[in-house]
Amino acid sequence: MKVKLKKIVGTLDAMKDQQTAYLHKVTGEVLTFDESVLESAKNGAQEGEGAGSEAVKRAADVLKDAETFARLPLKGDIHEYRLMSTFADSITNKSVASMVKLSITGKGAFRRFKDVLRRYGMTEQWNEYKEPAIAKVARRWCERNGIEYE
Numbered sequence: 001m002k003v004k005l006k007k008i009v010g011t012l013d014a015m016k017d018q019q020t021a022y023l024h025k026v027t028g029e030v031l032t033f034d035e036s037v038l039e040s041a042k043n044g045a046q047e048g049e050g051a052g053s054e055a056v057k058r059a060a061d062v063l064k065d066a067e068t069f070a071r072l073p074l075k076g077d078i079h080e081y082r083l084m085s086t087f088a089d090s091i092t093n094k095s096v097a098s099m100v101k102l103s104i105t106g107k108g109a110f111r112r113f114k115d116v117l118r119r120y121g122m123t124e125q126w127n128e129y130k131e132p133a134i135a136k137v138a139r140r141w142c143e144r145n146g147i148e149y150e
Contacts, residue, residue, distance in 0.1 A: 002150040003028040008138040009131065012078060021072040022062050025147065030072070033059045070145050078137055080130070084113050087129045096120050 003023065011021050011030045021032040033041075033055065041059035062069045084104050091097035099120070103112040117123045142149045 001026065001028055002148040003142070005135060005138055005142070005149040008072065008142070008149070009134050012073060012075070012134050012138060013130070015075050017075050020074065022069040023072055023147070025068055025070055031058065031062060031069075033062075038063070070147065073137055073141050078134055081109070083130050083133050084109075087126060090129070091122075096122070 007028070007030060008023070011032060015021060015032060016034075018035045019032050020035065020038060021030055023030055037053075037055045037059050040053075040056045041063055044056060044060060081104065085101075088097055088100040088104065091100060099116050100113065100122075103109065103116040114123070117126050139149065141147075
C-alpha cells in the first residue's frame with residue numbers, strides 16, 4: 001500500500017516538540033503521542049502493568065511492534081528555525097524582512113515569528129514556503145524506510 005505523502009507532511013507540520021508520530025506500515029494510519037504517554041507506555045511495559053489510559057495502551061502496542069510501525073521524523077528533524085531564517089531572507093520588502101528576522105531571535109522566537117507573519121498577512125506565504133521543505137524530509141524518510149508513497 002502507498003501512503004499519502006500529504007498525510008505525513010500534515011502530521012510533521014502539526015506536531016509539537018514533545019510529540020512523536022508513528023506510521024502503521026500496512027494501513028497508512030498515523031498515530032501521534034505526547035512524550036508523557038510514550039514514557040508511561042515504556043514504564044508500564046517494563047513493569048508488566050496492564051492498567052492505564054487507552055492512549056498509553058495504544059502507545060505500548062506501537063512500541064512493541066517495530067515491524068508494523070515506523071517512527072516518523074521528529075519535529076527537530078525539519079529544522080524549522082533554519083527554514084524561518086531562509087524565509088526571512090526571501091522577503092523582498094526590506095522593512096518586513098527586518099521585522100521577521102528580528103522576530104526569530106531569542107526565547108519565544110516561534111510565537112513571535114507567527115505573530116509577525118499574521119500582522120503582515122504573510123502566513124499563507126510561509127505555509128507555501130515550508131511545505132516543500134517538509135515534503136522533502138517526508139520523502140527522504142519514506143525512501144530510507146522502504147515505504148512507498150503517492
